[in-house]
Amino acid sequence: MKLELGYIDIKDIKFSDISKVENGVLHVNAKELEAIVLEDEHLKAVSFDIAKPGESVRITPVKDVIEPRAKVEGVGDMFPGVITKVATVGSGITHVLRGAAVVTVGKIVGFQEGIIDMTGPGADYTPFSKTNNLVVDFTPREGLTAHEHEKAIRFAGLKIAYVLGKLGIDAKPDEVKTYDFPSVMEGIKAYPELPRVGYVLMLQSQGLLHDTYVYGVDMKQSLTTMLSPTEVMDGAILSGNCVSACDKNTTYHHQNNPVIEDLFSEHGKTLNFAAMIITNENVYLADKERSSDWSAKLVDYLGLDGVIISQEGFGNPDTDLIMNCTKIEKTGTHTVIITDEYAGRDGTSQSLADADPLANALVTAGNANELITLPKLDKVIGTLDYTEKIAGGFAGSIDGGGNITVEIQAITGATNELGFSRLSAR
Amino acid sequence: MSKIKVVHYINQFFAGIGGEEFADHKPEIKDGVVGPGMAFAASFGESAEIVSTIICGDSYFNENLEQAKKTILDMLKDIKPDIFIAGPAFNAGRYGVACGTICDAVKQELQIPVLTGMYEENPGAEMFKDKLYIIATKDSAAGMRSAVPPMATLALKLAKGEKIGASKEEGYMPGLTRVNFFEEQRGSKRAVDMLLSKMAGKPFVTEYPMPDFDRVEPNHAIKDMKSVTLAIVTSGGIVPKGNPDRIESSSASKFGEYDITGVDNLTADTFETAHGGYDPVYANTDADRVLPVDVLRDFEREGIIGKLHNKYYATVGNGTSTKNSKNYAAEIAQRLKNDNVQAVILTST
């Protein structure tokens, strides 16, 4: 499956009468977007704001971050099975508004939403301090259930990203990259001498605010399965997920999955990127056993030489991670796992809830419990009302001067377990 | 700011008093710098001063643990140093254990920052790396030059109460605390590189070693001691006089298998120790003190055990890498099994 990504670099974002992409500037007509969002009767009001790199702006509580993309050529459309019809995406041409992001915030629906600081020490920990963000703040209608509330905001964010993405269809890309994912047979014929490598992507699937959707399917209802990594670039995997902000995969992370990118950049040189497997992290032990059995069966069946396994979240999913790792190792396939740590604020506790000697190759995205003080910034988009309640916050997190002390757990993307950033720990 | 006050702990060997024969040296405190303290002083420059050096024999320390600790803690109470540095001990096992033990005591009892240094396979490292900052050094005193700068740097930070970076940045052994830092490459790239190395059988370093659960389930108890063949194994280096296999006194490259058929008692004329890590006089006078053949023969005669196996195995634990001793032990275990040995007494010095 072959997908060409055309990257249009967005260097600035501004409100305007006409929505368009011109000379690397994303112009947004907020009125038009408001009308689209409010078609959903669950939402009462919406407001838009802009946050750019380096500005003294704090965004919280963040729910999801989405990159605007659009299909230019090929089967299907962006966010298939959710915003558009089900059809197999991942081939043809897709345009990306690189450097732009839609950030959804609003009244809290759980404890897990995050903080994005556009400047200061916190900015180093989140990738979204470097993007030009259209921040969308939703007010739901009264009387919504938590599920309706979450779904309405999730859909609204995707719709906005979909509409903005379309603005790039006619723009000339600043860079074009081609991702050609071969069939099993093609790969073996093309690179007979290279080790065949797979990627096992673990997806949160533990219920409300902890779910992930694949072509619209709630992943907790799926068995471990396979897809082409190019499908992920076209929005086949979407976050419905507000697990601790630091190590949830936002939709943006899925669209720009760094393991996929880094495996592709070695593809045909040092390795043959042969398979992508997705599996879930459910709440029942039997599900964990079944799904990890299935991961190992697929790896074994495909005859892979090695796999990278990335986790999402922490705690009981550590058991899913260790099950996947040990069962795959026992098929004779090498594994490297990517996770993060909860070693306590002083870093002296055991980092993982589960462990096994077979997990001897581990990449860590850092200790999520480490404390950070975020000095007061000039402007807050959203609200600080929930700072003490979000995961990573605590009573006394905000001092009188507007400074916040939290665990880095509260920062969106801080310890992302796809290995999206450079943070680590020893 | 006034100079940082440092107290340095070293053993009798580094103090220039002498080797094993002086390992019983009792704790002694001297003003200023002794031995390796010179290198630290040079590294500190004007920022810190070693006000006193405490010297203690390794055997004395380990065999009189409570007394040694108490004496040394008493010495420190009046001085109130800003930082207490022990070693570096390199791969000297008892010195490493002493450095770790005294640092732990100073930290716990006196709430004074402490720092030591040793080789990663020193038993003191395994015992204390989750409790103390231990700078990883080379395995011999030849590594003094590379050990001092990171120890001096970290010591000053600890004394000043500054933020301590990750083990990888500061050079201390992983295990004490996990500290965040920014890597050169993002995580996904590091994972791909690690996988390529792992698949190719090349060395790679995991970023979080699994907690050590390498425990072996205890075997079932012996039901009828009267009928078993019992073997003795020692890491204390007891060999027939003259050391026929030339087992090294340190970092042994082999183990010995020796027949004791008809041997009732080990004497100064027949057996000795090859171990270079402890005072050999006592074992050379009577090797039964390490390899208790005499009493086990009595047990055999009295019917307490079925039989003393006619071969015993000896290695020298001193400075021998854990990997090597593991390999020897696996080979010894195999031979014991082949000879139908049912129980083992392992003695260590």
Add this chain to the structure above:
Amino acid sequence: MVKEIERAGIPVVHVCTVTPISMTVGANRIVPAVAIPYPLGNPALSEAEEKELRRKILNTALSALETEIDGQTIFEVK
């Protein structure tokens, strides 16, 4: 060392002076010894007394081997 012998299926007792090291290296049955240069002796005693001491330690070692255990256990010499 002790772990490899245990792993081979032979019950083993570790007689050693620095028992914390024995705990760290993973011995299951541990009997504390006298001193590093003479784990099973004491030059300060008479020959007969010394042998009696050695006998006591080894008796403890044998009873350790005769005792079912769940995990790492130190058997003090009585």
